[in-house]
Amino acid sequence: MVGYIYLLKIICKSSILIVEKLHFLSKQVFMPNILKKKEGNEMRLSKCCCMLIAVIAALSGCAKTVVDNPKDETEISDENILPNNTLPEETYSIEISTYHYKNINVEYPEIQGLKNKEREKDINQLIRNRILSEIIRTEDTVHLNELNMELECRITLQSEEFLSFYLVGESFIDGFKPFDDFYSMTLDIINATELKLSDFIIIDESLVKRLKKSTDVTNRSVEGGMDKKYLLFEIHRKNKEWMFEAYAKGLYGFVLEPNAIVIQIGVTYASGVYALIRLPGRIVDNQFIFDEPVKETKLYHKAICLN
Known part of the structure; x- marks a missing residue:
């Protein structure tokens, strides 16, 4: 497009030079013998010059209209404007x-x-x-x-x-x-x-049930090769009232994962002192939502319940 404008400018300058040359020749040729037609010839040449300049100006104006809205400049500006006037996310x-x-x-x-x-x-x-x-x-x-x-x-x-x-x-x-x-x-x-744990989930009986039912458990001993059945056995036999009070008081820690919450619980020294129970889910509006509802099933063996 820039080359096109440059070409129009060259044509415009060349046209003006041609008009000036024609005007000069008209004086040399017609003046000695046709003095009476001097005014008419000059008038016609002037009209031709005006028409030629008008055409070139019109073409130049059309070209300028296209250049005033360059695509590249618009795309750069759009990249710098954030939607809804929001700031970049902080990292x-x-x-x-x-x-x-x-x-x-x-x-x-x-x-x-x-x-x-x-x-x-x-x-x-x-x-x-x-x-x-x-x-x-x-x-x-x-x-x-x-x-x-x-x-x-x-x-x-x-x-x-x-x-x-x-x-x-x-x-x-x-x-x-x-x-x-x-x-x-x-x-x-x-x-x-x-x-705290209570900032994400409600500490109630349903949480205790989830922890007791989960089979996704680990600790350093399990990572080192111990069978996790020992952890499961200890977790399943824990008193639910004791567990409820322990979590309500914030005695055990927890961590968040992208698709789960991992909650700590104490076990015996032989089993590794602590266990980590992983419950799948996600955070929605600063609250942890479990992937599956807790099932209403019996948590304890009858012999344990009688004790």
């Missing part, structure tokens, strides 16, 4: 840091890249307080010097709304046997707060 990255002191090595996550740096700072402070003050107990120097702890951080869910992770490993005090450890944390990224 962040996770960096795994390690606390190290003598025989203590504990991994924990730190978020980076939030536009709101104050909120980013608050979230990281929540994580550090939980790790350092409640798990490692750095203020207790006697405990710190006797503690042996190795914990690995595993991220189970990272989204714009939530960050869910757990620390898994073992720890022991000098002179005692090691224990398998499980610590979890789920954070509200938008409000920079820690969330």
